[in-house]
Amino acid sequence: MPRYAYDLVLTGGRVIDPQNDIDAVLDLGIKDGHITAVSEGISGEKAREIIDLEGDLVFPGVxxxxxxxxxxxxxxxxxxxxxxxxxxxxxxxxxxxxxxxxxxxxxxxxxxxxxxxxxxxxxxxxxxxxxxxxxxxxxxxxxxxxxxxxxxxxxxxxxxxxxxxxxxxxxxxxxxxxxxxxxxxxxxxxxxxxxxxxxxxxxxxxxxxxxxxxxxxxxxxxxxxxxxxxxxxxxxxxxxxxxxxxxxxxxxxxxxxxxxxxxxxxxxxxxxxxxxxxxxxxxxxxxxxxxxxxxxxxxxxxxxxxxxxxxxxxxxxxxxxxxxxxxxxxxxxxxxxxxxxxxxxxxxxxxxxxxxxxxxxxxxxxxxxxxxxxxxxxxxxxxxxxxFGLKQKGHLGEGADADVTVIDPDVGLTRMTIAGGRPIMLDGVILGCGGTVITTAEGAPAVQEAGFSSLVAEAEQGRLYR
Ligand SMILES: [Zn+2]
The missing domain is CATH 3.20.20.140 (Metal-dependent hydrolases)
Incomplete structure (x- = not known):
């Protein structure tokens, strides 16, 4: 089996990522649920799957x-x-x-x-x-x-x-x-x-x-x-x-x-x-x-x-x-x-x-x-x-969670929703299942005991506020 550098590559969309000051047509490389590359011309040969987003807007997941x-x-x-x-x-x-x-x-x-x-x-x-x-x-x-x-x-x-x-x-x-x-x-x-x-x-x-x-x-x-x-x-x-x-x-x-x-x-x-x-x-x-x-x-x-x-x-x-x-x-x-x-x-x-x-x-x-x-x-x-202290979310920088919202600018509506590197909605069809629970360090054991994966919000100076 070939080894791929990326599980998924999103090519040709206009990436809007204010946190990283990006507004440009770029490709996104995704591996193991994270963004691992943001650049022009990521080679398709390195990807298990490629989605062409030419003409679309690529937002960090809403x-x-x-x-x-x-x-x-x-x-x-x-x-x-x-x-x-x-x-x-x-x-x-x-x-x-x-x-x-x-x-x-x-x-x-x-x-x-x-x-x-x-x-x-x-x-x-x-x-x-x-x-x-x-x-x-x-x-x-x-x-x-x-x-x-x-x-x-x-x-x-x-x-x-x-x-x-x-x-x-x-x-x-x-x-x-x-x-x-x-x-x-x-x-x-x-x-x-x-x-x-x-x-x-x-x-x-x-x-x-x-x-x-x-x-x-x-x-x-x-x-x-x-x-x-x-x-x-x-x-x-x-x-x-x-x-x-x-x-x-x-x-x-x-x-x-x-x-x-x-x-x-x-x-x-x-x-x-x-x-x-x-x-x-x-x-x-x-x-x-x-x-x-x-x-x-x-x-x-x-x-x-x-x-x-x-x-x-x-x-x-x-x-x-x-x-x-x-x-x-x-x-x-x-x-x-x-x-x-x-x-x-x-x-x-x-x-x-x-x-x-x-x-x-x-x-x-x-x-x-x-x-x-x-x-x-x-x-x-x-x-x-x-x-909410979610440092891995809200942007598309390298290392961020691969959450992406693809918007068709002509009609102003969402065309695709990608969560953790996986498409969960495509053209109105829901594809995802399960999910992750956002909790605090105190609550994580209870969430895991209930059988859910958890994401601990990172408090600034002990507080969940900016
Ligand atoms: Zn309400």
């Missing part, structure tokens, strides 16, 4: 910094692989839920999960010892960090602040869907950040989504949010998404939606924030329930939507078309006085939520002139890899 693929949402793996995602972080799954789904439905990507602090804790305020114990437990089970689901299931400011402190003390990644019992998932939740954060650090989830015009106009709200995030640049990382629909829960108890976000959506359009109001909103085509159909999640509304929602006793994921295009555009493109992006990354908050539009709408922003290709690759890949 790192989606905010998705939902756990808790019965495993269909999200196929949906994200179809749009170029090679690495992602689930924003709110226990490790049991996450690993069960990933083992069953993984398609070859590298995925971590943040432990959700949500409804159970919000019904009663937990004493400090319990919070610290919760953080330790989450890390030991293999969670990459924790997420406070405040906007949906608010905690008091005191408890919220204690969780942020407890996570920071342990160097545990902490993400926050803004909002407490005193504010909400809107601009007042943004205004509350400095008080809750103190000297700590955190990840502000979906920076665009607090600017739907609930208090001021979307234009004023997004400007205020950008100013505050810029001021807190040293302490905060953030992503934003480009989708029009949101993601929330349709679940109701005692005649009311459990999620405060769902209540907001109803109030915004003049519906009563009750179960009856929600039924009417679905019947009218404003509320959409999500169901799996044909290997993906689709939105259903109107009479059929109401029927499905009632069959499930209201316990369904939902979406409303509430995002302001002005806010999503500004969050994706705004820069500070130094010319740096205020919001670090473009995410989707998608996965099983059918709004995995980061590449598609990111390419539209490039065509519009709002981002360069290098800036887009930075926001889709380099910056989010850095956010």
């Amino acid at each position: 790192v989606d910094s905010h998705v939902h693929v756990g808790r019965g949402r495993g269909v999200g793996y196929r949906m994200t692989a179809a749009v170029g995602v090679t690495t992602m972080v689930d924003f709110g799954s226990t490790m049991d839920d996450f690993l069960a789904g990933f083992g069953e439905r993984g398609v070859g990507q590298t995925v971590g999960a943040l432990y959700p602090i949500n409804r159970e804790l919000s019904d009663r305020d937990a004493p400090q010892g319990e919070i610290a114990g919760l953080v330790d437990e989450a890390l030991a089970e293999g969670s990459l960090g924790i997420k406070i689901v405040g906007g949906h299931y608010p905690l008091t400011p005191e408890t919220t602040s204690e969780i942020i402190s407890a996570a920071n003390e342990r160097g545990c990644y902490i993400a926050f869907h803004l909002g407490t019992t005193e504010t909400g998932s809107h601009i007042e939740g943004v205004r509350e950040i400095p008080e809750l954060l103190g000297d700590n650090r955190m990840h502000v989830a979906h920076a665009n989504s607090y600017c739907r015009g609930m208090v001021e106009s979307p234009a004023e709200e997004i400007l205020e949010t950008m100013q505050l995030l810029d001021r807190l640049d040293e302490q905060v990382v953030a992503e934003s998404y480009l989708g029009t629909i949101n993601g929330t829960s349709g679940s109701c108890s005692d005649g009311k939606p459990d999620s405060h976000v769902t209540r907001n959506c109803l109030t915004m359009r003049g519906y009563s924030p009750t179960q009856d109001g929600l039924r009417q909103a679905i019947a009218d085509g404003y509320g959409n329930v999500r169901v799996e159909y044909g290997g993906r999640m689709v939105l259903v509304t109107g009479t059929e939507g109401v029927k499905l929602w009632e069959e499930k006793d209201t316990d369904m994921s939902m979406s409303f078309p509430v995002n302001s295009p002005q806010a999503t555009f500004t969050a994706a493109t705004a820069k500070n006085e130094e010319g740096e992006f205020i919001v670090d990354a473009i995410s989707t908050d998608g996965g099983a939520n059918p709004r995995n539009v980061a590449v598609e709408r990111g390419m539209a922003l490039v065509r519009y002139g709002a981002l360069t290709l290098s800036e887009l690759a930075d926001k889709l890949s380099a910056a989010p890899a850095d956010m």
